[in-house]
Amino acid sequence: MSDKPKFAMYWAASCGGCEIAVLNIHEKILEVDANFDVVFWPVAMDAKYKDVEAMEDGSILLTLFNGGIRNDENEHIAKLLRQKSKILVAFGSCACEGCIPGLANFSPIHEILGTAFSTISTDNPDNLRPQTAFDMPEGQIRIPTLYPVLRTLDQVIDVDYYMPGCPPESHQIAAVIDLVIQVLQGKAELPPKGTTIGAGNSTVCDECERTRNMKTIKEFDRIQFSQTDPELCLLEQGIPCNGPATRSGCGAKCPSAGAQCIGCYGPAEGVEDYGARLISSFASVIDATDPEEIDLILDGLVDPAGQFYRFNLAGSMLRASKAAFKANGS
Amino acid sequence: MTELQTVDLPTTIPKHKKSLLSEVAARTAGKSNIEMCIQCGTCGGSCPSAADMDHTPRAIFALLKAGVRDEALRSNTPWMCVSCYYCTVRCPQDIHITDVMYTLKNIAVEEKIYTDSTAPDFSKTFINMVENYGRSFEVGLAGIHNLKHFIGRLPGMTPMVIGMLTKKGMPITPPKRIKGMAQLKKILKRAKELEAV
Amino acid sequence: MTKNNEEPRIGVYVCHCGTNIAGVVDVENVATWAKEKLGTQGVVVSRDYKFMCSSLGQELIEKDIKEHNLNRIVVAACSPHLHEKTFRTATSNGGLNPFMCEMVSIREQVSWVHTDKVIATEKAKSMISGGVARIVHHEPLQPMSVPIHPATLVVGGGISGIQAALEIADAGYPVHLVEREPSIGGHMAQFDKTFPTLDCSACILTPKMVEAGNHPNINLYTWSEVEKVDGYVGNFVATIRKKARKIVEADCTGCGICQEKCPKKVIDDVFEAGLGYRKAVYTPFPQAVPNYPVIDVENCTYFEKGTCKVCEKFCPTNAIDFEQEDELISIEIGNIILATGYDLFDARKVSNYGYGRLANVFTSLEFERLTNASGPTGGEIVLRDGKTVPKSVGVIHCVGSRDKNYNEYCSSICCMQSLKFAHLVHERSGAEVYNFYIDIRTPGKGYDEFYLRLVEEGTNFIRGKVAEVSDTARNSEEEGKLIVQVEDTLVGKQRRIPVDMIVLSAALEPRADAKEVGKLFGISCSANGWLIERHPKLDPVATMTEGIYIAGCAQGPKDIPSSVAQGAAAAARVIGKIQKKEIELEPIRASVIEEKCSGCRICNNLCPFNAILFHEDRMVSEINPALCQGCGTCVAACPAGAIIGTGFSNEQVLSQIEGLLMLNIEAAATD
Amino acid sequence: MSDYIFYPGCAMESSARAYDISLKAISKTLGIGIKDVDDWNCCGATEYLSISATPAYALIARNLALASRQVNGSNTVMASCSACYLNLTKADHNMAVDPKFGIKINQALEAGGLSYQPGALEIKHILDIMVNDIGLEKIKSKVKRPLEGLRVAPYLGCMVPRPDYASRFSDAEQPVELDMLLESLGAEVVDFPLRTACCGGHMTQISPDTAFDLINRLVKAADDQQADLMVTACPMCQMNLDAFQGEMNHHFKTNFKMPILFFTQLVGLAFGYEASELGFGLELVSAKSALSKLGMKAPESDSAAKVKKPPKGELPMPAPLPKMPRSAEKEATQ
Amino acid sequence: MSDNNFEPTIIGFTCNWCSYRAADMAGTARMKYAPNVRLIRLMCSGRLDPTFVFKAFANGADAVLISGCHPGDCHYVDQNYKALRRFHLMKRVLSQMGIEPERIKLLWASAAEGAIFASEVSKFVDQVRELGPLNWNKQNGGIAAAEPAKEEVAA
Structure with a gap:
């Protein structure tokens, strides 16, 4: 084994896009290889959990952990990697705030299983459900146990840094890797623990090129149903664009391409609840004082909770609260 | 003018829910605002038949507030109401005065306390027709009613009645029952039960 | 831990308020509890005391701050609206920034409104817990000081505005008095007599108008309107549009020849309330200040047809200038007084009273002009035909007031005004007078005496709101008359009273453009349209915007004495401000963290103060x-969390929520 | 063309046949489709409400429930009788503003397998439809025989303009809609001060003296204005003023002969229909002589000469409020 | 837990100018009302950040009261309309989150309306008592403790 610092990456409840994003840093990947010894990265190389278990505590320098915690296997590996890593980064929206898998937290577990195994599109005549343990001639086989909710990584383990994005932009990944290499070479210092890295301090509007004016909204509409002015701020045109509340760093890709920001970079620094910011700001600029008219305008926001919490339902104040966990505790 | 006389006013008006005022308010459909009366007299001033009323509507509201039930209900005031709604649109407190008059009539009929039965009888005759045929029948109604209450008036009315029947060609036979008579009867039966609750 | 890494050392003081609090809340228990349970939050001293607001109570805080090295104070006592200043001062005397003190209202919100002692004590505890959690995040705040420009803008040249302008000018400070009409004087100039003393309105008003017109410290802008206001207390900049008079003021001598010669007669619906005529070039009334006329461009024959210029021909000083244009003047001022007055209710809306349809129904302002010696009839009370003296007059109170169909409020002056009308009718025509009223309201010095005088004079008072006024006679007695149909509620019968003339005491209403005026100056109107004062009882002439004051009927219907008093009061407030030379602004305000601001502009139009x-x-x-x-x-509203608000920061409020709910969560946890 | 669900009310088949006949005639010219509420029942007039509220409203609501089943494109119910119009509006209004009450009425309707959602229908009086939906311009364009020289007193009565529900189209005291309609037909409309006064309603049956007084006031006021005839928009008003005019004359020893017609009859005349096609002749006080004036220029009457040019010394009058239908006024202020 | 004995905990937000003074007035007039509401003073109902409401629910409040000056009477001209709009949107989001919209109430109370304030608070407490403790509506996807869903997988 070389004495290069060790690098690990793992996916829990996520789509795999984050892994692709890492590979998408082009030749920079060679620098990773040059500077790190990749010890565990299931999507890229073969490795066994027991190999990790055998490592010394704190022996991995950098772990990029993506995905939320949906089952006992996720939790086990998260805890294991925490134990073995010096720096553990919640990598990507799923790990940071739950992302799309977290939207399942709107539904109780029986509904989720029902959707997966008992809808018309599923060929499951005996209405079987997977079981965690099953005896086969070769011995008992196990599949991980599903949890009733998806939790964000920092709801389960201590996290050193957060790197938002669905997935994080490649140039941001490259920059972070550069930074770590510079730290290794003694040319830079690590930011304080808990910092969000690979992103900006402001919001998407900061990077958006569209013209902005005073805002008064008379009507909300879905982008697929309306003709928008390519030069003008989408929100001013009644398109519910999450840009004003979403952390900068992506380069305002979506608004530049004519689509509204859906918020994958999460809240800006210091914001307690991402959705609350959007609720407050959107409602503030509605142009109506009559309750009925307000409701009429709000009808244009078809799925407000989905709009405001698409990426961070699991990490939101209400859904992550102790009271919420406790209320349905048993 | 009537002389000032001692009225048997209740000394204290109980503030609990069953005060006369709130009873009337509760039985009036919509929002009556009856408790808002400031005794300005716009209603009594506006009323085309005020001259023939023993109390002006304003005075009725004072009686209701004072809890003088019998005198308020026995008054001919609601029965003299022509439903012109002048009082209602002019009332500075937005009291639905005409509707309150209907409520007073409802209570009086229910408790059979009225001084003169002409008006209640007319209404009852009218609704009997409606309950039997589903439609009203002017000639029959006027005939029955005037025979009962204004028999002396009939000779004077004769030219008019003849005109009505010949010139105007008003039907002298009751209207055809509506098709849904059974349905209507069921609805009214249920409505009466609900009214009693 | 606090922001500046200082360990919080908190003192909690629980007031007994005699038995006001201690009678319901177990104050000793609360104080002990705070020390024990909130020690981890930083509470180092916790005491209960009989009267915290007494000087001994305040000294207790000052002493503890020094002895125990406290850096934060929580006082659980009455409402902060009562004693927040007291305890901030005590905190400051102890050597801390006054904003390091937080009050918890356990009297108004606990002991006075709850009876169960156990529950009240628990609620007091949770509220103190909230207060303690909040104060941890308090930061020292410094009030901001800004200099005060010594000039004042007074908007509206009615009696209230004139009074305010004179008071300030007499104190030696410059005033800009802006009036929309060609002359100052306002509604008061239209009246003949004033109640209850019956002095001649012009006799008492004219000297004041002249004084305002000649005062070296007053810049008069008549025929002018304020178009724009920028800036803030002490440093406003106002733009005034001086409408083109088409008269060169410097050359005009006010001789009046132009008015005499002008061939165009126009119904004067401002000063004469539509009851008389003026010319197309006019001064509204002989005593006008300033005495320069105005050319009414909309009615002037030259402006309509391109020829005429009779006035120009006859003007001895060549003061007519048809080419004159509006002028925009920018002025700097430190304070603003709004005395924009009222509009008269449009009595045509009460269609059952027939105004606008029945010739001899008059409004109160019309009647004022009718009785005015300089009015269209030279003060003679006659019918609309201009000659017949009425033999009977009906005066209807509360027209458009105290009526949910129009205005719910009482216009406050109509009773006295109607009594005055009745008196004038008695005096001038000897006609029979009927006053139709709902209630007679005479709360003022000498007012009720005036009412009794009218009773003595033989006025017929009929208690009943008039139902309708019609000209449809039912008998010969009613023929050719106006018939007032009313319930005489004291008799309980409907009456029809034929009269020759009706006077409608119409409501006072907010100016039609009151909302826009409010917007222009950044102050608000109440639901019924009057400008809102800072406090209805204790601060009636200030507004929520520092440096802007209101006076007279702009704030609500009122009579001349009250209008004058308010004008003077607003002036006194302004003079006090100017003399201080600078003003300290409450440090509770918002600021933008520039690095976090992305310029999304969501906040941009949320601020009513610009x-x-x-x-x-x-x-x-x-x-x-x-x-x-x-x-x-x-x-x-800031989506990025880039705006912070001192005094009510997110940390403070969120911690307070946590603190308030701490007890419940703990209770639940032990279940 | 617009279709309306029509609630005729009982009078249309008896005392107000002239109204019915003339309405059907002019609706052809105006191109409006009229479809009766299927199996409608009496609205109870003012009588059922006097006896018991819930059954009274249930009675009215049955019609609303039936009509709401017939909605097909247009949800407008047209009423001709003002009492019917008011009752339908009133039930709809009270069911909406007092939800508890609305539920109660629906419970009653349930017994007959019906239900009504308040607000589902728009209830309009014919006059409202003619002035505001169809419009005076269109009506004017259909006039073939202008009613020149005919002095008409417009009499609307109580229940079209009052009470003042939000949906009401006219001013509660001095509405102008009927005046404007008649003016557009070319008639000379007198300024009839009692245009919304009461005709006495059922007082002809209960307290005849009261009723005669009210009828007298109306007829006298019209006569004072030298009106040739009065027009109404309500079967009850028409019947009281027409049928009881004789008895009233007898009572007061007067001799009025004021013809009382439905406004639709005059619209029909102006549209060029023959009197026989419009139910003329069904009135008891004959309109024949009044109508004989048609087509002749009326002599300049004194009152017409009186207005304009104030004599010297006269004080100016305040301008009356602009004459426009209330609905237009509402729009203008928005 | 038996709902009969349930006493809700409610966090109330009042503006400094009208509703907080209404509470003061209720106190001065010794009007009794339910003790379940704990008030937080803000300068204006326009300061009400939905975060505050969510925080209150997250930390165990059963309901939230938001109170300000009457529309048109705001001491900051029209900021209470912003509170009104946020309130409407918040209600929608809360109900999607499984929290009954009846658990938040918007109350306009002027400084003179102590009696209204007191009676409305009591009414609201009754209403919340009826609803029972905050218990995310399970049908709407209540969140459960992060324990394995044994029952489901054992099927």
């Missing part, structure tokens, strides 16, 4: 601290 500006070049928003009133709406 305190938020947007820098196009840097694409960031900024809050002008002097304009900010501290409401916090932008703080709550």
Whole structure:
């Protein structure tokens, strides 16, 4: 084994896009290889959990952990990697705030299983459900146990840094890797623990090129149903664009391409609840004082909770609260 | 003018829910605002038949507030109401005065306390027709009613009645029952039960 | 831990308020509990005391701050609206920033409104827990000081505005008095007599108008309107549009020949309330200040048809200038007084009273002109035909007032005004007078005496709101008369009273443009349209916007004495401000963290005080601290969390929520 | 063309046949489709409400429930009788503003397998439809025989303009809609001060003296204005003023002969229909002589000469409020 | 837990100018009302950040009261309309989150309306008592403790 610092990456409840994003840093990947010894990265190389278990505590320098915690296997590996890593980064929206898998937290577990195994599109005549343990001639086989909710990584383990994005932009990944290499070479210092890295301090509007004016909204509409002015701020045109509340760093890709920001970079620094910011700001600029008219305008926001919490339902104040966990505790 | 006389006013008006005022308010459909009366007299001033009323509507509201039930209900005031709604649109407190008059009539009929039965009888005759045929029948109604209450008036009315029947060609036979008579009867039966609750 | 890493050392003081609090809340228990349970939050001293607001109570705090090295104070006592200043001062005397003190209202919100002692004590505890959690995040705040420009803008040249302008000018400070009409004087100039003393309105008003017109410290802008206001208390900049008079003021001598010669007669619906005529070039009335006429462009034959110019021909000083244009003047001022007055209710809306349809129904203002010696009839009370003296007059009170169909409020002056009308009718025509009223309201010095005088004079008072006025006679007695149909509620019968003339005591209403005026100056109107004062009882002439005051009927219907008093009161407030030379602004306000601001512009139009500006070049928003009133709406609205509000920061409120709920969570945890 | 669900009310088949006949005639010219509420029942007039509220409203609501089943494109119910119009509006209004009450009425309707959602229908009086939906311009364009020289007193009565529900189209005291309609037909409309006064309603049956007084006031006021005839928009008003005019004359020893017609009859005349096609002749006080004036220029009457040019010394009058239908006024202020 | 004995905990937000003074007035007039509401003073109902409401629910409040000056009477001109709009949107989001919209109430109370304030608070407490403790509506996807869903997988 070389004495290069060790690098690990793992996916829990996520789509795999984050892994692709890492590979998408082009030749920079060679620098990773040059500077790190990749010890565990299931999507890229073969490795066994027991190999990790055998490592010394704190022996991995950098772990990029993506995905939320949906089952006992996720939790086990998260805890294991925490134990073995010096720096553990919640990598990507799923790990940071739950992302799309977290939207399942709107539904109780029986509904989720029902959707997966008992809808018309599923060929499951005996209405079987997977079981965690099953005896086969070769011995008992196990599949991980599903949890009733998806939790964000920092709801389960201590996290050193957060790197938002669905997935994080490649140039941001490259920059972070550069930074770590510079730290290794003694040319830079690590930011304080808990910092969000690979992103900006402001919001998407900061990077958006569209013209902005005073805002008064008379009507909300879905982008697929309306003709928008390519030069003008989408929100001013009644398109519910999450840009004003979403952390900068992506380069305002979506608004530049004519689509509204859906918020994958999460809240800006210091914001307690991402959705609350959007609720407050959107409602503030509605142009109506009559309750009925307000409701009429709000009808244009078809799925407000989905709009405001698409990426961070699991990490939101209400859904992550102790009271919420406790209320349905048993 | 009537002389000032001692009225048997209740000394204290109980503030609990069953005060006369709130009873009337509760039985009036919509929002009556009856408790808002400031005794300005716009209603009594506006009323085309005020001259023939023993109390002006304003005075009725004072009686209701004072809890003088019998005198308020026995008054001919609601029965003299022509439903012109002048009082209602002019009332500075937005009291639905005409509707309150209907409520007073409802209570009086229910408790059979009225001084003169002409008006209640007319209404009852009218609704009997409606309950039997589903439609009203002017000639029959006027005939029955005037025979009962204004028999002396009939000779004077004769030219008019003849005109009505010949010139105007008003039907002298009751209207055809509506098709849904059974349905209507069921609805009214249920409505009466609900009214009693 | 606090922001500046200082370990919080908190003192909690629980007031007994005699038995006001201690009678319901177990104050000793609360104080002990605070020390024990909130020690981890930083509470180092916790005491209960009989009267915290007494000087001994305050000294207790000062002493503890020094002895125990406290850096934060929580006082659980009455409402902060009562004693917040007291305890902030005590905190400051102890050597801390006054804003390091927080009050918890356990009297108004606990002991006075709850009876169960156990529950009240628990609630007091949780509220103190909230207060302690909040104060941890308090930061020292410094009030901002701004200089005060010594000049004042007075908007509206009625009696209230004139009074305010004179008071300030007499104190030696400059005043800009702006009036929309060609002359100052307002409604008072239209009246003949004033109640209850019956002095001649012009006799008492004219000297004041002249004084205002000649005062070296008063700049008079008549035929002018304020178009724009920028800035903040002490440093406003106002733009005044001086409408073109088409008369060169410097050359005009006020000789009046132009008015005499002008061939165009126009119904004067401002000063004469539509009851008389004026010319197309006119001064509204002989005593007008200033005495320069105005050319009414809309009615002037020259402006309509391109020829005439009779006035120009006859003007001895060549003062007519048809080419004159509006002028925009920018002035700097430190304070503003709004005395914009009222409009008369449009009595045509009460169609059952027939105004506008029945010739001899008059409004109160018309009647004022009718009785005025300089009015269209030379003060003779006659019918609309201009000659017949009425033999009977009906005066109807509360027209458009005290009526949910029009205005719910009482217009406050109509009773006295109607009594005055009745008196004038008696005096001038000897006609029979009927006053139709709902209630006679005479709360003022000498007012009720005046009412009794009218009773003595033989006025017929009929208690009943008039149902309708019609000209449809039912008998010969009613033929050719106006018939008032009313319930005489004291008799309980409907009456029809034929009279020759009706006077409608119409409601006073907010100016038709009151809302726009409010917007222009950044102050608000109540639901019924009057400008809102800072406090209805204790601060009736100030507004929520520092440096802007209101006086007279702009604030609500009132009579001349009250209008004058308010004008003077507003002036006194302004003079006090100017003499201080600078003003300290409450430090509760919002500011933008520039690095976090992305320039999304969501906050930009949320501020009614126009305190938020947007820098196009840097694409960031900024809050002008002097304009900010501290409401916090932008703080709550900023999607990026880039706006912070001092005194009510997110940390403070969120911690307070945590603190308030701490007891419950703990209780639940032990279940 | 617009279709309306029509609630005729009982009088249309008896005392107000002239109204019915003339309405059907002019609706052809105006191109409006009229479809009766299927199996409608009496609205109870003012009588059922006097006896018991819930059954009274249930009675009215049955019609609303039936009509709401017939909605097909247009949800407008047209009423001709003002009492019917008011009752339908009133039930709809009270069910909406007092939800508890609305539920109660629906419980009653349920017994007959019906239900009504308040607000589902728009209830309009014919006059409202003619002035505001169809419009005076269109009506004017259909006039073939202008009613020149005919002095008409417009009499609307109580229940079209009052009470003042939000949906009401006219001013509660001095509405102008009927005046404007008649003016557009070319008639000379007198300024009839009692245009919304009461005709006495059922007082002809209960307290005849009261009723005669009210009838007298109306007829006298019209006569004072030298009106040739009065027009109404309500079967009850028409019947009281027409049928009881004789008895009233007898009572007061007067001799009025004021013809009382439905406004639709005059619209029909102006549209060029023959009197026989419009139910003329069904009135008891004959309109024949009044109508004989048609087509002749009326002599300049004194009152017409009186207005304009104030004599010297006269004080100016305040301008009356602009004459426009209330609905237009509402729009203008928005 | 038996709902009969349930006493809700409610966090109330009042503006400094009208509703907080209404509470003061209720106190001065010794009007009794339910003790379940704990008030937080803000300068204006326009300061009300939905975060505050969510925080209150997250930390165990059963309901939230938001109170300000009457529309048109705001001491900051019209900021209470912003509170009104946020309130409407918040209600929608809360109900999607499984929290009954009846658990938040918007109350306009002027400084003179102590009696209204007191009676409305009591009414609201009754209403919340009826609803029972905050218990995320399970049908709407209540969040459960992060324990394995044994029952489901054992099927």
